[in-house]
Amino acid sequence: MSMIECNGLTKYYGRVRALNNVNLKIEKGQIVGLLGPNGSGKTTMIKLANGLLKPNGGEILIDGSKPGVKTKSVVAYLPDREFLPDYMSVEAIFKMYEDFFADFRRQKAEDMLSSLNIDPAMTLKKMSKGTKDKIQLILTMSREAKVYFLDEPIAGVDPAARDYILKTIISNYSEDAVVIISTHLIADVESILDDVVFIKDGEIVLHENADQIREEKGKSINGLFREVFRC
């Protein structure tokens, strides 16, 4: 059974079609790049997988189940926006994750926090945007989830932070898990991807192994992306 499976997945926002009849199967044990320009449907797909949106047609299955309590306990999601209550301290949020997610590893989170020299008693309100992003990443990657959805994890951060984020992702996911990284910054993530999905105007235009693309097409993912999505 695939870890993620989309069957005829379709989503409209009013009359605007965001996803059109998406069929996709993703197996466990790999890092997958969900790549496409802005507005291509990446975030929509991830939100559907997390049950934050309901499809107009088709279905999305996580480990065989539709989004619900069961899938939510095994999916770690990093949204593309700030989503934590900003009056809470980092400590309080760690406690909250510990209360709700059985797979949250507090020690791991605290280690990452101290390596970044962030004061656990600090409230989010007092943090810079970059620091908040790091807290959100730490929370997501400190879970031993089956599926990680990382929506634009490196957009809007400086190159040094990008390296830290990618390093954190690679060193923290378990071998059986699936990591989905959505981004339009291909060059930065290219080196860590096992599989690549190109999405354009709500449709999947390519789903292949990253090494295979480089071998068969003789170009980098970034090069292929520029070709496929040429304006």
Place this chain on the structure above:
Amino acid sequence: MLGRLLKYEFKAMGRVMLPLYGAWLAISVLLGFVIRFDSGRNSSMVGIFSAILGILYVVAIVAIVIVTLVMIVDRYSKNLLGREGYLMFTLPVTTGEHIWNKTISAALWTLFSYVVGVLSFILIGLCSGSGVVNMHDAYGDFLGIMNYVQDNVGFGRAALGILEILLLVLLVAGVFALKIYASISIGHQSNNHKGLCSVGVFIGLSILESIVLGFLNFANFAYTPKLSTNTLADAVSSASVAMLLIGLVLAAVGAVYFIISYLLTDRKLNLE
């Protein structure tokens, strides 16, 4: 999981409500003392001071009412349907638990506000000296009341009545909160002007509610059972039955709002 949700809901509400309660009670104490000093003297300074505290006291009451309302709205529209919804709806919790969590919290905080209100009156009474001053007398009065209740109504029935009143207060507040949640859930379906739509729906639901209850001839329905009020005991029994009937009708109305909120949030959730 509902217990854990409630724990965080109470923390979120408490950080706003508790300081307000504290301020309200502090103003009550000050007001009580100023009234004590004011009586018997004609000092204009104390007069001005007591006038200011009087105004502050009213402001505190209005603030508590408004903030309680705003918090009930915000904890649903922002915490669930706003950006924090990205956290709340990815917790392994059912939609039903989310709505129960918000409803229970709204009802309990409304009850707390009433209790603090009563406490504030007691504090004013105690501090101003116009209330019971002598603890010995107070105890005597208390015993007198208890004996009267015991002789005329019976403790069991009186306790039941008080419990019913408390439950009814909770129910009224819970159903009111659910009406707000149903309105926000319906308003959230609109692509733009979600807030405005929610307000419109709330007004619409309120009108519909009064029409339906009027149609049921609610007042008659609740009070016409041939209940005797000849003695205090009879009156308490009659009130008890009436409250039970009102409670049942309210629970039915609340159930409708719950179902609306549940279905729209569970089946039609579209977080921006």
